[in-house]
Amino acid sequence: MRQKNISSAVIARLPRYFRYLEELKEEGVERVSSSRLSEMMHVTASQIRQDLNQFGGFGQQGYGYNVAQLHKEIGRILDLEREHSLIIIGCGNLGKALANYGNFRLRGFRILGLFDVKKELEGTVIAGAPVYMIETMESFLEEHPVDIAVIAIPKQEALKLVEPLTRAGIKAVWNFSHTDLPFPEGITVQNVHLSESLMVLSYRMREHELYSECHPDESL
Amino acid sequence: MRQKNISSAVIARLPRYFRYLEELKEEGVERVSSSRLSEMMHVTASQIRQDLNQFGGFGQQGYGYNVAQLHKEIGRILDLEREHSLIIIGCGNLGKALANYGNFRLRGFRILGLFDVKKELEGTVIAGAPVYMIETMESFLEEHPVDIAVIAIPKQEALKLVEPLTRAGIKAVWNFSHTDLPFPEGITVQNVHLSESLMVLSYRMREHELYSECHPDESL
Numbered sequence: 001m002r003q004k005n006i007s008s009a010v011i012a013r014l015p016r017y018f019r020y021l022e023e024l025k026e027e028g029v030e031r032v033s034s035s036r037l038s039e040m041m042h043v044t045a046s047q048i049r050q051d052l053n054q055f056g057g058f059g060q061q062g063y064g065y066n067v068a069q070l071h072k073e074i075g076r077i078l079d080l081e082r083e084h085s086l087i088i089i090g091c092g093n094l095g096k097a098l099a100n101y102g103n104f105r106l107r108g109f110r111i112l113g114l115f116d117v118k119k120e121l122e123g124t125v126i127a128g129a130p131v132y133m134i135e136t137m138e139s140f141l142e143e144h145p146v147d148i149a150v151i152a153i154p155k156q157e158a159l160k161l162v163e164p165l166t167r168a169g170i171k172a173v174w175n176f177s178h179t180d181l182p183f184p185e186g187i188t189v190q191n192v193h194l195s196e197s198l199m200v201l202s203y204r205m206r207e208h209e210l211y212s213e214c215h216p217d218e219s220l
Numbered sequence: 221m222r223q224k225n226i227s228s229a230v231i232a233r234l235p236r237y238f239r240y241l242e243e244l245k246e247e248g249v250e251r252v253s254s255s256r257l258s259e260m261m262h263v264t265a266s267q268i269r270q271d272l273n274q275f276g277g278f279g280q281q282g283y284g285y286n287v288a289q290l291h292k293e294i295g296r297i298l299d300l301e302r303e304h305s306l307i308i309i310g311c312g313n314l315g316k317a318l319a320n321y322g323n324f325r326l327r328g329f330r331i332l333g334l335f336d337v338k339k340e341l342e343g344t345v346i347a348g349a350p351v352y353m354i355e356t357m358e359s360f361l362e363e364h365p366v367d368i369a370v371i372a373i374p375k376q377e378a379l380k381l382v383e384p385l386t387r388a389g390i391k392a393v394w395n396f397s398h399t400d401l402p403f404p405e406g407i408t409v410q411n412v413h414l415s416e417s418l419m420v421l422s423y424r425m426r427e428h429e430l431y432s433e434c435h436p437d438e439s440l
Contacts, residue, residue: 015413015420097312186428188425198410
């Protein structure tokens, strides 16, 4: 049964558990203790037990977690058992990088097509998916229901897509444009703001430096 | 004066404030109220006041915030006034997308070079920066001190870079490889795990659907 009260902080951590459990599974490991997971993931063992208990938990004192079972359960919570269809808007370097990332396909995210404005790309194929002209997007979406639109174009162009994508009944948007897009609330929007990530890196770097200056004898 | 006790949740939100304030500044807006910022950013006005108060705050009851001053102050906290040097490792689509993202340069992140294994790329120029062969990276770093290494190559190759980059005294790593890299604690690592972001999107999509199924009369 689906637990509906998993906190969003735990949800944000689940993909990382999923990734580590997948590696263990591939290595043929059957059971893993919270302390082993803790070592691998650099998270305290008690944090791990707390997180995994939130959805029933499969740990057994002294026996650890069943890797395959926990992996499957987390995949189910993240809804990775279902196939998701997606389109990528923008065939620049970023759009191509996303299309070529093979893991997406393994996780059931199927690329139905890519869209761009560049005439010379029409009819070409990127990572097995055809490239269409952006002006045909709306009619394409009428014929092919799509779950997720991946937006990999600049801000001003991205803003123009909000209306047509909303009209087409898209369910979710993975937004790489450097702006927040005003989709209505019923549409799930996941932003990846790369410049924000770099700014946080910059802050954390400086913090590290200040700390070392004040504690010259400690190695961080 | 630098406030050292800004919470990490606030830090994570600062780049977004910075981005909105920058837009306002470009539009020539001089003052902005917390309620106007709240509308723009879809965050409550009290959250905004609380966040901005943490580092002195420049709000004045009834007058709002001085846009330029607040923008400058947040930039200073994020350490964006200083120039950062960086190298990009991996000239695939992702590496190229990052190199071409002009905003980084505007924010003082200067690309000294890109590194790859492909012989045919040697000596070419991407976004104004030269491409070198990966085997020359260590000697390059001896001659050119670099703050940040951007890692845009697959997991197995990325793991091999941990030792040489650590030896070279790199300060920070912006990691796009699909794994956690075991750098020592003194090096700041900022991970961008795209597949994790997509899994969270998948979860949130399903949550939305479940909500609509249970509340068919409400528009979300």
